[in-house]
Amino acid sequence: KVFKENADGSLTKVNVSKRPGTVAIASAIQSKYHIPAVPHVVCKGFTKEETEYALIDLQYLGVTELLLLRGDIKTLDSNKIDASKTHEHASGLIQQAVDFNNSKDVDGNVFDKPETPVSFGGACYP
Known part of the structure; x- marks a missing residue:
C-alpha cells in the first residue's frame, strides 16, 4: 500500500x-x-475497519487460523496516521479478533456470531 500526501x-x-x-x-x-x-x-498500514473486512472475508472463506502481528511501517509516516483508526500494537489487533469471535464489530455493534471463530497466534520482537 502506498499513501499520497494531500x-x-x-x-x-x-x-x-x-x-x-x-x-x-x-x-x-x-x-x-x-x-x-x-x-x-x-495492524500497521491497515485501519481497524479494513482489518474487520479481512476477518469477515477470511472467516467466510473458511480461513480461520491466523497469525496476528504488528507489522512494520514502510511507506507511512506514523505522525500523519489517525491513531484512533489503527492499532498501535498487535495487542489491539488481538482484541479485535477476540471481539470478532464474540460478535462485536469495531464500532461496538453486535452482529451474527461467526459460524467458526478465528483462532490465532502471535509473535513479538522483544
Whole structure:
C-alpha cells in the first residue's frame, strides 16, 4: 500500500498492488491443497475497519487460523496516521479478533456470531 500526501497534510491510500492479496492467496491454498493456510494479519498500514473486512472475508472463506502481528511501517509516516483508526500494537489487533469471535464489530455493534471463530497466534520482537 502506498499513501499520497494531500495538500492539507492528510494521506490518501493509493492501491498500486496488481497481485492477489492475503485473503485470496490463503483461500486458494486451502482450496487447492486441502491444508490449513495461516495468513499473516498485520495492524500497521491497515485501519481497524479494513482489518474487520479481512476477518469477515477470511472467516467466510473458511480461513480461520491466523497469525496476528504488528507489522512494520514502510511507506507511512506514523505522525500523519489517525491513531484512533489503527492499532498501535498487535495487542489491539488481538482484541479485535477476540471481539470478532464474540460478535462485536469495531464500532461496538453486535452482529451474527461467526459460524467458526478465528483462532490465532502471535509473535513479538522483544
